[in-house]
Amino acid sequence: MTTQFDIRFAIDPNSAAMMGTGELRENFLIDDLFVEGQVRWTYSHYDRMAVGGAVPGQDGLALEAIKPTGTVTFLERRELIAVNIGAAGTISVDGVDHAVGSRDMLYIGMGSQDVRFSGAGAKYYLLSAPAHARHPTTLLQQSGAKRLDLGSNATANERSIFQYVNADSVKTCQLVVGLTQFAPGSVWNTMPAHVHDRRMEAYLYFDLQPDAFVMHLMGEPDETRHLIVRNEQAVLSPPWSIHSGAGTGAYTFIWAMAGDNVDYTDVEKVGMDELL
Ligand SMILES: O=C[C@H](O)[C@@H](O)CC(=O)C(=O)O
Numbered sequence: 209m210t211t212q213f214d215i216r217f218a219i220d221p222n223s224a225a226m227m228g229t230g231e232l233r234e235n236f237l238i239d240d241l242f243v244e245g246q247v248r249w250t251y252s253h254y255d256r257m258a259v260g261g262a263v264p265g266q267d268g269l270a271l272e273a274i275k276p277t278g279t280v281t282f283l284e285r286r287e288l289i290a291v292n293i294g295a296a297g298t299i300s301v302d303g304v305d306h307a308v309g310s311r312d313m314l315y316i317g318m319g320s321q322d323v324r325f326s327g328a329g330a331k332y333y334l335l336s337a338p339a340h341a342r343h344p345t346t347l348l349q350q351s352g353a354k355r356l357d358l359g360s361n362a363t364a365n366e367r368s369i370f371q372y373v374n375a376d377s378v379k380t381c382q383l384v385v386g387l388t389q390f391a392p393g394s395v396w397n398t399m400p401a402h403v404h405d406r407r408m409e410a411y412l413y414f415d416l417q418p419d420a421f422v423m424h425l426m427g428e429p430d431e432t433r434h435l436i437v438r439n440e441q442a443v444l445s446p447p448w449s450i451h452s453g454a455g456t457g458a459y460t461f462i463w464a465m466a467g468d469n470v471d472y473t474d475v476e477k478v479g480m481d482e483l484l
């Protein structure tokens with residue numbers, strides 16, 4: 209089987225608060241996204257976001273339908289963004305080749321039928337959400353992203369947020385995706401923290417050294433839990449949860465949201481004094 213999937217149920221905050229380490233990891237951590245020769249999906253019931261990995265190797269991979277979507281083709285009623293975290297590759301969409309460089313993203317619109325991933329060193333992180341309209345397939349690059357510089361060196365959270373999906377780059381139905389990079393020595397992401405019940409979020413942590421990890425914080429602001437997250441592992445963040453982390457070393461991450469609106473600024477800030 210070149211395509212595999214697993215399903216994650218939408219856990220409520222009270223259930224999550226009862227969980228130990230193993231249960232939290234089973235429900236919220238995705239630690240096996242990237243396997244050469246496979247497309248691997250985690251299909252979440254949070255906003256029906258599907259989070260995946262595709263590592264084509266020498267042979268290439270096709271985007272195949274999976275049972276949870278209940279459709280003949282994967283993108284019949286969905287949109288997708290593929291983020292290349294590996295070496296340059298190509299994604300062909302209905303016969304048109306798109307060169308997707310390292311850290312480029314390709315938005316692939318609803319109704320696209322024949323999608324093929326290639327590039328011997330390419331590694332694609334996949335995000336897909338239900339769609340209601342067909343928007344054109346569009347290459348998104350860091351140079352076209354909207355940049356937001358936040359934090360400071362003194363609080364170890366100096367970073368640049370690159371909003372690849374923005375008002376000038378592409379219209380999407382649900383997906384809002386970007387990448388966050390740190391100034392040297394800064395390790396805290398998304399602190400001060402926030403929640404946004406309108407949208408779930410997924411984080412992919414990468415560019416970590418093998419022995420490094422991110423201490424990812426989740427849970428309601430007054431009931432926090434943590435996940436130890438290693439290189440190229442992802443986290444599902446429920447709409448009711450904070451999503452913030454500190455690395456034991458350098459890292460980069462990709463954030464992606466789906467839900468009721470596509471307004472990046474529609475968040476509730478959580479005061480530093482509110483966290484418990
Ligand atoms: O809702 C937005 C997301 O949580 C991220 O964009 C936050 C982030 O990249 C950061 O603060 O470092």
Ligand SMILES: [Zn+2]
Nearest residue numbers: 402404409451
């Ligand atoms: Zn967020």
